[in-house]
Amino acid sequence: MGEVIVVTSGKGGVGKTTTAANIGTALALMERRVVLLDADIGLRNLDVVMGLENRIVYDLVDVVTGVCRVKQAMIKDKRFNESLFLLPAAQTKDKTAVTPEQMKKLTTELKEEYDYVIVDCPAGIEQGFKNAIAGADRAVVVTTPEVSAVRDADRIIGLLEASEMPEVQLMINRIRPKMVKRGDMMDIDDIIDILAVDLIGVVPEDDKIVVSTNRGEPTVLDANSKAGQAYRNIARRITGEQVPLMPLEEEVGFMGRVKQLFGFGR
Amino acid sequence: MAREEAVFKGTREGLLIILDDRREFRVVMDKLRAKLEAARGFFQGAQVVVDTGSRKLSSRQKKSLEKLINSQSGLKLKSFLRGDRTADSVAQEEVPTPAEEAACLPEGSSASTEPALLSAFGKVSVLPTLFMRRNLRCGQRINFAGHVVVFGDANPGSEIVAEGNVMVMGTLRGLVHAGAAGDQEACVSAYRLEPSQLRIAGVYTRSPDDAAKAAGNGPEVAYLREGQVIIETGTTIPALSLAHKS
Numbered sequence: 001m002g003e004v005i006v007v008t009s010g011k012g013g014v015g016k017t018t019t020a021a022n023i024g025t026a027l028a029l030m031e032r033r034v035v036l037l038d039a040d041i042g043l044r045n046l047d048v049v050m051g052l053e054n055r056i057v058y059d060l061v062d063v064v065t066g067v068c069r070v071k072q073a074m075i076k077d078k079r080f081n082e083s084l085f086l087l088p089a090a091q092t093k094d095k096t097a098v099t100p101e102q103m104k105k106l107t108t109e110l111k112e113e114y115d116y117v118i119v120d121c122p123a124g125i126e127q128g129f130k131n132a133i134a135g136a137d138r139a140v141v142v143t144t145p146e147v148s149a150v151r152d153a154d155r156i157i158g159l160l161e162a163s164e165m166p167e168v169q170l171m172i173n174r175i176r177p178k179m180v181k182r183g184d185m186m187d188i189d190d191i192i193d194i195l196a197v198d199l200i201g202v203v204p205e206d207d208k209i210v211v212s213t214n215r216g217e218p219t220v221l222d223a224n225s226k227a228g229q230a231y232r233n234i235a236r237r238i239t240g241e242q243v244p245l246m247p248l249e250e251e252v253g254f255m256g257r258v259k260q261l262f263g264f265g266r
Numbered sequence: 267m268a269r270e271e272a273v274f275k276g277t278r279e280g281l282l283i284i285l286d287d288r289r290e291f292r293v294v295m296d297k298l299r300a301k302l303e304a305a306r307g308f309f310q311g312a313q314v315v316v317d318t319g320s321r322k323l324s325s326r327q328k329k330s331l332e333k334l335i336n337s338q339s340g341l342k343l344k345s346f347l348r349g350d351r352t353a354d355s356v357a358q359e360e361v362p363t364p365a366e367e368a369a370c371l372p373e374g375s376s377a378s379t380e381p382a383l384l385s386a387f388g389k390v391s392v393l394p395t396l397f398m399r400r401n402l403r404c405g406q407r408i409n410f411a412g413h414v415v416v417f418g419d420a421n422p423g424s425e426i427v428a429e430g431n432v433m434v435m436g437t438l439r440g441l442v443h444a445g446a447a448g449d450q451e452a453c454v455s456a457y458r459l460e461p462s463q464l465r466i467a468g469v470y471t472r473s474p475d476d477a478a479k480a481a482g483n484g485p486e487v488a489y490l491r492e493g494q495v496i497i498e499t500g501t502t503i504p505a506l507s508l509a510h511k512s
Binding site for chain 2: 151155159
């Protein structure tokens with residue numbers, strides 16, 4: 001029996017889709033069987049981030065309305081041997097095309113067969129959000145170190161608590177260690193102090209995310225990417241492994257120290 | 267003071283509505299409707315007892331009163347009370363001696379605000395209390411005709427509106443309004459008091475812009491003195507300093 005994990009945030013643009021794609025891919029790399037489910041009907045882009053857009057035939061709405069079987073709509077990611085599937089959202093419908101009951105039925109069915117069902121939740125707190133969380137066993141709330149994103153995350157956590165979500169964890173995205181150090185950015189403790197939920201991981205700002213998103217290759221496939229490493233750690237924590245938070249400060253080697261001494265430090 | 271057509275009083279058991287028995291029923295009903303409308307959403311989950319004074323209601327009048335009160339979200343008409351303090355229940359439920367409830371209210375206390383009692387301990391406030399053992403998060407709102415105690419934090423973007431006092435055993439960062447029905451004696455206390463806006467009765471204040479830095483560690487209490495909000499820090503025991511106030 002698998003687990004349904006919804007990736008949500010309230011605010012748009014904080015990295016829900018990127019997070020869903022990377023956590024899903026990282027779990028698949030660990031040889032777990034994973035379904036990525038895009039619940040953002042009308043504004044789908046998980047398929048784009050995964051580079052699977054041109055293979056869509058059927059979508060989520062087709063499945064719940066009985067136009068096709070679940071298996072027909074699932075897109076197998078050929079990079080991973082039978083372990084990563086995408087169930088894309090419909091692009092021409094809107095959030096009301098699906099009900100929370102239908103979503104719950106679908107995710108219950110999917111977790112019978114797969115280890116993880118990762119649901120990419122749309123921004124906002126309306127119908128789309130209610131659909132996305134309906135069948136979830138666990139929620140990962142994504143926020144960035146900005147007051148507005150933290151405020152929305154707080155709102156979302158309140159709604160998740162009210163709907164009795166069994167487990168709610170926080171992921172802080174796009175943190176910039178140097179800005180935190182200068183006191184120009186909220187640090188992890190400030191955010192946890194307000195939100196008062198468990199932290200599942202911290203992902204640093206990384207230019208490679210932009211490149212990999214545009215190419216349709218999740219960053220976790222890049223061994224040199226800091227963000228990719230952070231996402232791999234989060235995936236391991238999801239499976240129950242104890243993984244310490246990775247140090248965000250880059251190691252300063254001898255040459256770095258010399259540079260800093262002469263004022264060339266980055 | 268001219269007698270009002272419909273007077274609201276908070277009691278331990280809920281809301282007591284006293285209807286003037288010397289005016290025409292239709293006039294009283296209109297006034298009550300207007301008052302309920304104005305207080306929409308304020309009396310969440312309150313049980314209502316209606317005191318009709320010496321007026322004897324016909325069953326049709328009772329029906330229309332019941333319909334009016336139950337149409338307000340969260341209100342439920344529990345029983346009628348007549349001037350002679352005999353209750354007749356609306357539903358067939360047990361009514362916990364409304365005569366006693368009414369006796370808790372000091373004579374002449376006007377509106378719904380301050381059922382304060384003089385007891386062996388001096389002046390105490392006996393409003394109903396809402397106790398919450400969790401964090402109040404952004405977008406969540408408490409609106410309560412009594413005291414509110416939060417065992418947790420009240421985060422930015424949350425709202426607590428209480429007719430009585432507000433106490434937060436954690437950090438208060440949201441909006442808070444104590445004495446919302448006009449009680450000037452109401453106070454707000456918190457383990458860390460950093461509200462975005464603090465209101466007591468009709469006085470509104472906001473935290474200074476550098477509040478986070480200025481805020482001391484430890485509990486603080488805010489109350490009104492001569493129309494000004496005073497913040498008492500944790501160096502003195504808040505409860506004592508409050509007692510000295512009066």
